[in-house]
Amino acid sequence: MEDEQIVELYWEREERAIVETSNKYGRLCRIIAMSILGNAPDAEECENDTYLALWNAIPSTRPNCFSAFLSRVARNKAINQYKRNKRRSRECELIVSELEECAFNVPSVEECLENKEVYQYINDFLQQQKKDTRVIFVRRYWYADSIACIAARTGYTEGKIKTVLFRTRKRLGEYLVEQGVAI
Amino acid sequence: MTGAELFLEIGKIDEEFLLEAEEYSRNTAFDDFIKQLLPLAAGLFLALFTGVK
Numbered sequence: 001m002e003d004e005q006i007v008e009l010y011w012e013r014e015e016r017a018i019v020e021t022s023n024k025y026g027r028l029c030r031i032i033a034m035s036i037l038g039n040a041p042d043a044e045e046c047e048n049d050t051y052l053a054l055w056n057a058i059p060s061t062r063p064n065c066f067s068a069f070l071s072r073v074a075r076n077k078a079i080n081q082y083k084r085n086k087r088r089s090r091e092c093e094l095i096v097s098e099l100e101e102c103a104f105n106v107p108s109v110e111e112c113l114e115n116k117e118v119y120q121y122i123n124d125f126l127q128q129q130k131k132d133t134r135v136i137f138v139r140r141y142w143y144a145d146s147i148a149c150i151a152a153r154t155g156y157t158e159g160k161i162k163t164v165l166f167r168t169r170k171r172l173g174e175y176l177v178e179q180g181v182a183i
Numbered sequence: 184m185t186g187a188e189l190f191l192e193i194g195k196i197d198e199e200f201l202l203e204a205e206e207y208s209r210n211t212a213f214d215d216f217i218k219q220l221l222p223l224a225a226g227l228f229l230a231l232f233t234g235v236k
Contacts, residue, residue: 097186134203138196
């Protein structure tokens with residue numbers, strides 16, 4: 001079923017919307033949740049929370065891109081669950097610690113940046129990167145994919161992926177500081 | 184800013200990047216590589232063709 005038709009089902013308050021969403025995007029939703037949470041029961045709960053959130057959100061919103069909208073909801077739900085969990089996914093802990101090194105020079109969101117949100121700077125930064133680099137960065141830090149998973153997807157070696165990520169993090173940190181995010 | 188805050192900020196990036204990263208695979212990489220080679224191949228062909236003539 002096309003995404004527009006699924007969204008229409010939500011607008012019509014048809015419960016089939018959830019079945020169709022699950023058929024088409026259940027796997028994507030579980031992958032995102034699993035990458036962040038690292039355990040299947042939590043990922044399943046997160047998937048169900050995502051469907052409920054879509055059910056509540058869509059009649060007042062018409063997403064431009066349904067899959068991206070769903071992915072974003074799933075990621076947010078997974079992060080909320082991650083914050084509540086005592087035993088956390090090792091992969092996600094690792095990802096956060098990798099980001100630590102390019103974030104430490106950047107002031108907190110409340111302190112920063114004249115009228116521009118940090119994510120807008122990240123958008124600008126990503127726009128300037130080569131496609132391969134951008135995809136590797138987004139797979140790691142948005143989808144929380146493992147290095148092995150990114151290597152399999154892109155066909156590069158794990159060593160190459162680590163190098164690209166290291167250099168991109170370094171450039172991002174420098175870029176955020178250059179853009180007036182004072183130290 | 185902490186790594187966790189940056190991770191949250193990255194969560195807000197434009198959806199075009201998500202779609203690009205979702206659709207990207209080895210095949211995409213190969214297609215992109217071929218697309219980059221096409222103008223070169225066309226130029227080479229033209230040079231050879233006009234050279235032969």
